[in-house]
Amino acid sequence: MVALVISTSNALFCGGSLISDVHVLTAAHCLYGLRPYEVDVVFSESNHVDTDEGMSDRRAVIRIATHRNYNRPRKWNNDIAILTLDFPAPVGTSAVPVCLPKPGLSFEGDHGYIAGWGRTSEDGSSSMDLQIARVPILGREQCSKLAGYANITDDMMCAGHLHGGVDACQGDSGGPLLIADESGRTVIAGIVSWGIGCARPYKPGVYTRVNNFISWIANNTKNGCYCS
Numbered sequence: 001m002v003a004l005v006i007s008t009s010n011a012l013f014c015g016g017s018l019i020s021d022v023h024v025l026t027a028a029h030c031l032y033g034l035r036p037y038e039v040d041v042v043f044s045e046s047n048h049v050d051t052d053e054g055m056s057d058r059r060a061v062i063r064i065a066t067h068r069n070y071n072r073p074r075k076w077n078n079d080i081a082i083l084t085l086d087f088p089a090p091v092g093t094s095a096v097p098v099c100l101p102k103p104g105l106s107f108e109g110d111h112g113y114i115a116g117w118g119r120t121s122e123d124g125s126s127s128m129d130l131q132i133a134r135v136p137i138l139g140r141e142q143c144s145k146l147a148g149y150a151n152i153t154d155d156m157m158c159a160g161h162l163h164g165g166v167d168a169c170q171g172d173s174g175g176p177l178l179i180a181d182e183s184g185r186t187v188i189a190g191i192v193s194w195g196i197g198c199a200r201p202y203k204p205g206v207y208t209r210v211n212n213f214i215s216w217i218a219n220n221t222k223n224g225c226y227c228s
Helices: 140-144 214-219
Strands: 002-006 012-020 023-026 039-043 057-066 081-085 111-116 131-138 156-159 176-180 186-194 205-209
Touching: 002 023, 012 039, 012 186, 023 186, 039 081, 111 186, 131 140, 140 156, 156 186
Parallel strands: none
Antiparallel strands: 002 012, 002 039, 012 023, 023 081, 039 057, 057 081, 111 131, 111 176, 131 156, 156 205, 176 186, 186 205
16 A cells, blocks of 8 residues: 655555556556656555655655546546556565456455555544554445436446445545455455445445456556566
């Protein structure tokens, strides 16, 4: 898990996941209107993130690749982007690349973990300490029947308790939805994309389904050292 900050102000605005020593996976909407030199990636050896210069491991961004079919703000489909770092991340100390999932897995009925430094409630403030929560994965058919979710596509997945109470929130966008696959390996199944409020009943979070984009990710992450 990494934090994305504005390079000139150190303001934390989104999360991301290291998928190789020089590539970060995040949401396309996080980078809307931004250029590579405006974004830094911050790594932390603990759950606390310090965005001040010189107080953390950080890397500049030299390339932003957003999916060409991302169509913000109409449908939020293909909400995926990759950042290329100027130098390799400090792998083994404050950063470890997360594994990608195998194509074809639905994860419906599984539980996953979401993480981020975003708001702790819909009207609350952001946290400088990493927040982690466990959420169930809903099927597309079940999710699309909920009010406001009719446009869920195959490239999205829903996760959250129908009674509410646990969810990603503003500032968590781009962060991971982590799940253990059939071999017990932790993989990034989803990317925090959008939702209706935060932790409301019958309003689960919506995530970009990573295993539908494996080929696109491979084409945009050349020459990196990946999860073993």
